[in-house]
Amino acid sequence: MTKKYAYDVIYIGGGHASFDGAELLAKTGQKVALITDDLIGGTCTNRGCNAKITLDAPVNLQRAVNRMQGLVHGEITIDWPALVAHKKEVIKDLPQGTENKLTNAGVEIFRGHASLIGPHTVQIDGQTKYSAEKIVIGTGQHPNRLQIPGSELAHDSSEFMDLTEMPHNIAIVGAGYISYEFATIANAVGANVTVFMHGDQGLRNFYQTFVKKVTADLADRGVKFIHNAQVSSFTKNGQEVTVHYGNEQTAEFDWLLDATGRIPNVNNMGLEEVGVKYSKRGIKVNDYLQTSVPSIYAAGDVLDKSQPKLTPTATFESYYLYQLFSGQNTNTIKYPAIPTTVYTSPRIAQVGVTPAQAKQGDFEIVENHIPDDWYRQIDQETIGDRVLVFDKEHHLIGVTEFSDKAEDAVNTYLPAIVSGYDDNDMWQMAHIFPSVGASAWHKIR
Ligand SMILES: Cc1cc2nc3c(=O)[nH]c(=O)nc-3n(C[C@H](O)[C@H](O)[C@H](O)COP(=O)(O)OP(=O)(O)OC[C@H]3O[C@@H](n4cnc5c(N)ncnc54)[C@H](O)[C@@H]3O)c2cc1C
Numbered sequence: 444m445t446k447k448y449a450y451d452v453i454y455i456g457g458g459h460a461s462f463d464g465a466e467l468l469a470k471t472g473q474k475v476a477l478i479t480d481d482l483i484g485g486t487c488t489n490r491g492c493n494a495k496i497t498l499d500a501p502v503n504l505q506r507a508v509n510r511m512q513g514l515v516h517g518e519i520t521i522d523w524p525a526l527v528a529h530k531k532e533v534i535k536d537l538p539q540g541t542e543n544k545l546t547n548a549g550v551e552i553f554r555g556h557a558s559l560i561g562p563h564t565v566q567i568d569g570q571t572k573y574s575a576e577k578i579v580i581g582t583g584q585h586p587n588r589l590q591i592p593g594s595e596l597a598h599d600s601s602e603f604m605d606l607t608e609m610p611h612n613i614a615i616v617g618a619g620y621i622s623y624e625f626a627t628i629a630n631a632v633g634a635n636v637t638v639f640m641h642g643d644q645g646l647r648n649f650y651q652t653f654v655k656k657v658t659a660d661l662a663d664r665g666v667k668f669i670h671n672a673q674v675s676s677f678t679k680n681g682q683e684v685t686v687h688y689g690n691e692q693t694a695e696f697d698w699l700l701d702a703t704g705r706i707p708n709v710n711n712m713g714l715e716e717v718g719v720k721y722s723k724r725g726i727k728v729n730d731y732l733q734t735s736v737p738s739i740y741a742a743g744d745v746l747d748k749s750q751p752k753l754t755p756t757a758t759f760e761s762y763y764l765y766q767l768f769s770g771q772n773t774n775t776i777k778y779p780a781i782p783t784t785v786y787t788s789p790r791i792a793q794v795g796v797t798p799a800q801a802k803q804g805d806f807e808i809v810e811n812h813i814p815d816d817w818y819r820q821i822d823q824e825t826i827g828d829r830v831l832v833f834d835k836e837h838h839l840i841g842v843t844e845f846s847d848k849a850e851d852a853v854n855t856y857l858p859a860i861v862s863g864y865d866d867n868d869m870w871q872m873a874h875i876f877p878s879v880g881a882s883a884w885h886k887i888r
């Protein structure tokens with residue numbers, strides 16, 4: 444019997460929201476296509492997570508060497524041009540690697556800007572049309588641009604990660620993930636960094652007790668934080684750029700980073716014409732990730748949902764759609780606790796019930812001071828704390844930590860949180876000893 448549509452599923456976008464599920468679905472024998480106007484891998488691979496963490500590695504090393512002075516001798520400096528070249532080398536083959544996996548699985552890849560011209564039809568660059576029984580929109584987000592005079596003088600996170608020389612004086616507007624992570628990197632490389640904050644809280648979705656400690660640590664290392672800055676314009680002053688803020692105050696910089704958030708990619712793709720509803724936060728979906736047009740689904744950063752806009756969320760949603768489309772799961776999506784880390788040095792990582800939420804309810808809260816842990820004394824960690832949240836039956840339901848190894852510690856707790864381990868289950872986890880994981884688990888059994 445001939446099929447009504449050329450494809451079973453067409454994915455729009457080549458990031459985690461699309462490629463993780465597209466490969467698996469094609470392996471089940473379904474006819475799958477993926478359309479992207481960018482490198483395969485999207486933001487995370489090419490100008491997000493992978494790129495950023497490569498730039499962060501020597502920063503973390505520098506921090507460890509600084510605190511171990513006396514055991515080791517000599518400071519280390521970071522060669523920024525060499526580091527940027529290294530970052531390019533590390534990530535350059537990733538898009539082709541993912542593309543090979545997709546094509547080997549049978550996914551057909553098309554290049555260009557996709558737009559919807561019907562509930563089952565996609566057009567590429569206003570020309571070739573392809574039809575599918577189902578369409579998945581995984582178009583992600585792009586950087587916000589401040590709506591103030593001179594906003595064109597500011598740069599975005601991608602431009603930061605491609606800088607061939609580190610500027611002497613950098614201004615960062617915003618106090619979220621990108622601001623804190625890139626302030627950490629630029630400061631370690633030797634730049635003077637000033638962060639212009641919208642209000643008086645950084646990293647609003649993280650535990651403020653820990654955020655204040657990380658902010659104070661960055662300030663000790665020379666990063667300047669201007670609270671309630673009310674940035675009103677940027678003007679060019681020879682080679683420099685002037686930031687106008689507050690009550691007619693000004694400051695001069697070599698380079699400006701606009702880190703004021705990201706905006707869903709919903710424009711110029713026929714959403715209104717076809718009837719896909721969206722808000723300024725993104726595309727609206729039901730609990731099957733289905734949009735207001737039943738044949739069209741959406742996943743990842745482009746969604747208007749309360750889940751954090753992160754790679755683990757995009758991957759989980761992509762996997763859910765693979766299972767839904769292949770008939771392995773007919774239920775609504777049930778999100779696990781999504782972990783997240785802000786890669787400052789030390790980092791802040793969290794998963795599940797936060798300390799602030801726990802203090803509102805009837806939970807057991809256990810606090811660990813990281814430098815008290817012999818394992819963390821090995822490389823002389825001097826700051827860091829952890830909050831563990833348990834329910835009445837002593838199931839671990841949340842962890843927040845700031846420390847040099849917070850992302851690894853929080854990752855090691857994930858099975859307990861996601862699978863609802865009881866005390867016996869926890870004892871079944873015989874961790875490699877000594878390790879970050881063993882040291883973290885020792886605190887909960
Ligand atoms: C600097 C930075 C650092 C980050 N660090 C982390 C981190 O450490 N950990 C973490 O979990 N998350 C991190 N993130 C967030 C993470 O990158 C995103 O959550 C993730 O990439 C979302 O995947 P996605 O597939 O939804 O979107 P994307 O990866 O953005 O992919 C969408 C793709 O669709 C393409 N596209 C858009 N419109 C069209 C169209 N009409 N036709 C064809 N193609 C289209 C886009 O060009 C893009 O390639 C970071 C983000 C940034 C910016």
Ligand SMILES: NC(=O)c1ccc[n+]([C@@H]2O[C@H](COP(=O)([O-])OP(=O)(O)OC[C@H]3O[C@@H](n4cnc5c(N)ncnc54)[C@H](O)[C@@H]3O)[C@@H](O)[C@H]2O)c1
Binds near residue numbers: 589640702751783
């Ligand atoms: N480690 C990670 O997982 C990681 C790292 C980087 C980015 N990301 C993802 O990328 C997204 C974008 O990062 P981001 O840091 O740009 O966004 P963000 O939402 O984390 O922070 C935006 C910041 O800009 C401020 N702001 C907003 N409007 C402003 C204005 N008009 N003037 C001054 N400040 C203003 C906000 O108060 C906030 O501090 C994140 O939300 C996250 O989803 C994740």
